[in-house]
Amino acid sequence: MHLSTVETVLEYEVKVPTHFCFNIEAAKWPTQRIVSERLAVSSGVAPHRFTDDGSGNRFFRFDALPGPLLVNYKADVEVHSQSVDEHLPEVPVGQLPDDIFHYLLPTRYCESDLLGPQAQRLFGHEPAGISRVRAIVKWVHENIKYQPGSTTSTTTAHEVFEQRVGVCRDFAHVGITLCRALNIPARIVVGYVWFDEPPQDFHAIFEAWLGGRWVLFDATGMAPVDRLVRIGTGRDAKDVAFSTFFGSVQMTRKEVNVLEHEPRATADSGAAVVELAAVGG
Template identity: 75%
Template sequence: MHLSTVETVLEYQVHSPTHFCFNIEAAHWPTQKILGERLGISSGVTPHSAVDRASGNRYIRFDAAPGPLKVSYQAEVEVNTPDPNPALRETPVGEVPDEIFPYLLATRYCESDVLCGEVVRMFGALPPGIGRVRALVEWIREHIAYKPGSTHSTTTAQEVFEQRAGVCRDFAHLGITFCRALNIPARIVVGYVWFDEPPQDFHAVFEAWLGGRWVLFDPTGMAPVDRLVRIGTGRDAKDVAFATIFGQLQMTRKEVMVLEHDPRPASPVLAI
């Protein structure tokens, strides 16, 4: 069990009437428990919340008039992510459940159909199972340089594979693409987790469907996945953006903070 206090502060100068959709709250998820949380939004807006039942993703939507806008979120979350069985096997495509099947398909940022031949050449001869996924994760870690500023919001897995550099979402996209090319369902997960470098930010990892369950992997090796406070889960980055914005504005501040604690029997420090 791990206990983390997480916080996000986002500030904008809004130039025209704008609609916002934020995904920054800790998800309702079986492996984590929200002990307390607080959401703050500038006065003058009327937010409403929604939860995607399939993913557990939580969304905050509202319209904002021109002017300054501040959105903040704090939460204390208990995370209980079990260690995976080292003998987990891959599931034959014909036995993949209907609700998992979409995570086998190529998507905008994960062109598993394009890279299929190359991926099978690289990893197809390895014994199927969690060991093969760990092998492709290790390949990504060894051959892709973590380089902030080397990619942008529309960079795809194929482009990262070719240029050999990216950031955490690019590493996750490449892991997803490799898995799907091997007929292993995979999806992106974004959350809060503490790590040394670079400065704190939202962190992207991926999950592979093995042995009838989802297993987390972090190709960057920057943080232990069993401590990740999950925010969003989806097919690729377009499903888990922390902010989707319809309008003209300038971001003036973005801070993400994570503080890990030893588990302790105490009352929540944040009010719901």
């Protein structure tokens, strides 16, 4: 178990009345505990908060008038690592739980139907189970170049597979797509984690359904998966965007900070402290 302090500062210039939806808060998840958190938004904004029951993703929405907008989230989160059995098997499609089945299907960014032949050629000979997923992770790490700015918000796994360059979300999408093409359910996970290079930002990894449980993998190799503070879980990046808006805005500042600590004793192990505040701006 370890403790991380995470913070996001987002500033926008709103051009016209705009509706925003944010997903930047630490998720309600069994392997992490929110010790304290604070969300601050510009004065005059009234956020509506809700949690997706299926994923634990937490969202807040609001309408904003033209002018500057500030969103600031800060939290202390305990993350508890889980051991992984290196002999986990793949689960036959007919035995998949109903709520897991849809993680097999192609999605906007993960065209597993298009990459089926390539997945079979590269990994069809691998022993079924966690070792096959690790082979996928190794291939993505060795064959896709990490290059900030090399892709856009509309780049898909098939495009990255062809051009062999991308960022963390692209690495995750390719891993997810190759798994699904081999009938292994997989999904994206985004969160906060500390790493040396590049500068701090939201980080995307993926998890695969093996032996009746989800197992995390990071094809970038940028940080240990068991140190990630989970924000969002979804079928692909469209489910876990940190910001979605309906209107016209310009982002003027984006800052993500992560600081890891040794675990500290807390007198209260109950509910997290949540403070919703308005600030000038």
